Amino acid sequence: MKIVLLGPPGAGKGTQAKSISTKYSIPHISTGDIFRKNISENTPLGIEAKSYMDAGKLVPDEVTINMVKDRLVQDDCKNGYLLDGFPRTVEQAEALQEFLSARGEKLDTALLIDVQKEFILERMTGRRVCPSCGASYHIKFNTTKIAGKCDLCGADLIQRKDDTEETVKERLDVYESQTQPLINFYKDKDMLSVVDGTQEINQVFESICKLLEGVI
Numbered sequence: 376m377k378i379v380l381l382g383p384p385g386a387g388k389g390t391q392a393k394s395i396s397t398k399y400s401i402p403h404i405s406t407g408d409i410f411r412k413n414i415s416e417n418t419p420l421g422i423e424a425k426s427y428m429d430a431g432k433l434v435p436d437e438v439t440i441n442m443v444k445d446r447l448v449q450d451d452c453k454n455g456y457l458l459d460g461f462p463r464t465v466e467q468a469e470a471l472q473e474f475l476s477a478r479g480e481k482l483d484t485a486l487l488i489d490v491q492k493e494f495i496l497e498r499m500t501g502r503r504v505c506p507s508c509g510a511s512y513h514i515k516f517n518t519t520k521i522a523g524k525c526d527l528c529g530a531d532l533i534q535r536k537d538d539t540e541e542t543v544k545e546r547l548d549v550y551e552s553q554t555q556p557l558i559n560f561y562k563d564k565d566m567l568s569v570v571d572g573t574q575e576i577n578q579v580f581e582s583i584c585k586l587l588e589g590v591i
């Protein structure tokens with residue numbers, strides 16, 4: 376199964392991706408996570424991506440597209456994958472279509488987690504993430520068993536540098552101008568599924584599973 380997850384920053388893509396990837400045994404490929412890993416390891420890719428990410432801007436298409444193509448030809452992607460945070464521009468979506476059709480493959484669906492703007496700021500500023508395993512929590516909506524510690528690995532949680540109010544506003548503007556057009560891109564190809572992302576986390580997951588049963 377090959378799925379693209381769409382949705383504004385803070386829609387819950389990362390949160391749902393973890394559960395989808397476990398249930399359907401497909402790798403969760405998050406471009407944001409790959410960039411953050413490269414930043415923490417100080418690689419040339421990380422150094423290039425950092426200034427864009429800290430400012431809430433997109434990393435240039437060419438860099439991102441090549442990085443994703445390299446990832447999609449790895450062995451664990453043979454039976455499918457879940458793309459989280461890619462594509463994010465029409466150019467990236469077209470590159471993905473070309474990549475797939477050259478291999479005689481296609482996406483099963485582009486799944487939009489639909490959340491209106493007014494929910495986003497509280498979700499983002501209250502988010503805490505695990506720097507060790509990547510798990511994501513929220514100080515109000517998705518709390519940990521021990522305050523400030525990751526339930527999965529026990530590491531101290533941190534706040535992402537791009538989760539400040541100012542940067543979140545910039546990321547929302549970038550989403551509206553560059554990523555939102557992908558909704559029509561996939562709708563026109565009859566590939567779009569939409570789930571209401573304002574429900575509770577478990578309910579969103581249930582809705583996603585129902586939708587996916589209809590497309591696979």
Ligand code: AP5
Nearest residue numbers: 384385386387388389390406407434460498502512513516
């Ligand atoms: P990325 O890491 O992809 O960030 P994003 O798309 O902005 O998405 P987020 O991770 O912020 O949100 P999410 O939807 O995963 O929400 P989450 O599940 O954590 O990208 C970061 C940066 O990398 C970009 O700005 C860009 O610079 C660069 N980049 C990445 N991909 C790129 C690309 N393709 N091209 C160019 N540049 C790229 O949930 C958010 C919070 O809400 C959490 O605290 C969670 O616990 C809580 N929550 C989740 N669901 C619910 C719910 N149903 N109810 C209540 N709370 C909830």
Ligand code: ZN
Nearest residue numbers: 505508525528
């Ligand atoms: Zn952890």
